[in-house]
Amino acid sequence: MSNADINALMRKAGIPEETVDAAMAIDALLQNWRRRSQRRELGHRALIDLKINLELPQLDVLFSIEAPLDENGIQAPGETMVATVAERLGIDPSRASRIVSDLVDAGYARRAVSQADARRTIIELTEAGKTIVASVRAYKFLIMGDFLNSWSNEELTAFLPLLRRFGHWSDHTELGAEKFSDDIAALAAKIAADAPNSAAKETA
Template sequence: MMQNWRRRAMRRELGHRALVELKVGIDLAQFDVLVAIEAPAAQFGDSAGETMVATVAERLGIDPSRASRVVSEMVEAGYARRAVSQADARRTIIELTDAGRAIIEAVRAYKFLILGDFLSEWDKADVARFVPLLRKFGQWPEHMEAGATKFADDIALLAKQIAASRKQAEPA
C-alpha cells in the first residue's frame, strides 16, 4: 500500500492532472518554480525576504543554471517578473505576476476540490481519526536518527550481509 501511494505521489498525478485539466500550458517543473517564487512558509520554511534565482535553486534543490533557465521561461510566459531589490538595488529579485499567482491558486483549488470530494465520502469520525494520525505519520523523518541509533546493530548486520553478497558476486 505504501509503495503504491509513494509511486503515485512521486509521479505527482494530481498536480499533473490539474495542470492538464486547467489548460495551464506549463509542466510540473515550471509550476514548481512558481511555487518556489511564492515560497509558502509551510513548504519551504524560509518565506521571509526576497526571492532571487539562487533562492529558487536552493528551494528546489536544482543547480542555479537550471533554475535560471526555468525562471526565464516563467518570465517570458508572463507568470513571473524580475524586479529590483528594495534591500539592495544591485540585486535582481523574482516576483509572481497576477497570472502566476492565479495558476498557483487554481491548482491548489483543483486539488482541494478533488481531495475534498474524496474525503466527503468519509464519515466525520473517520476524518477526525485520520487527520491527527496523518499529521503524526508525517513526522516520521524527524525520528529517523533515533531509529537508526536504536537499531544500529541490526543495520550493521544488514550492511555486512550486503558486503558479503557483493564479495560472492565478484568474478574470480
C-alpha cells in the first residue's frame, strides 16, 4: 500500500489527519533510528576511542552481566548465569556460553558459586570488566549529555514523560487489532489474493 492508501485507511478508521501525519513522520524517524542502532555507530566509536580490544558482542555480554539498572528492562539484576546472559541479549545459550568463556579467558569475567544455590555457577565481572562497562557508559552519557545540553529545560521536561509514554505504544496492539478487526481482515484477504501461489491465480 502507498502512503496515500494508508492515509486513506487511517482516515476511514476515524484517525484525524494531524495524527495520521504525525504517525507517519514518527515511524520514518524510528525506522532510520533502528537502522543506525543496528549499525551500532556509538558502540563502535566507543571501542575505538577508549582503545578497548573487544568486539561488540563481547561488550554486549559484559553489559548483560553487569546489568545496569533500567538498561536491561529489569530493576534488580540479582545473580547472572550464562542462561541469564542469553535471555537478556536474545541469543542462543551456546553462543552466550562461548562469549562468556572468551571473556573469562581474557580476564574480564569470572565464574563463581551462587550464594543461593551452591550447585549453580554464576558469572561476575572482574575489576577490568567493570571498568570497561563503567567507561563505556560514561562515554555514552558524555555525548548524550552534550547533545541534550542544547535543549531548553522546558523541552527536556516535556520530552521524557512523552517518550516514556510513547515507549508503550506497542502494548496497544491487541486492543487495536480487535478494534480494527474488519480492516485487518481485509488486508489479510488482499495478501492472500495477491500471493504468488494463491488459489485464485491458479484457477484464473
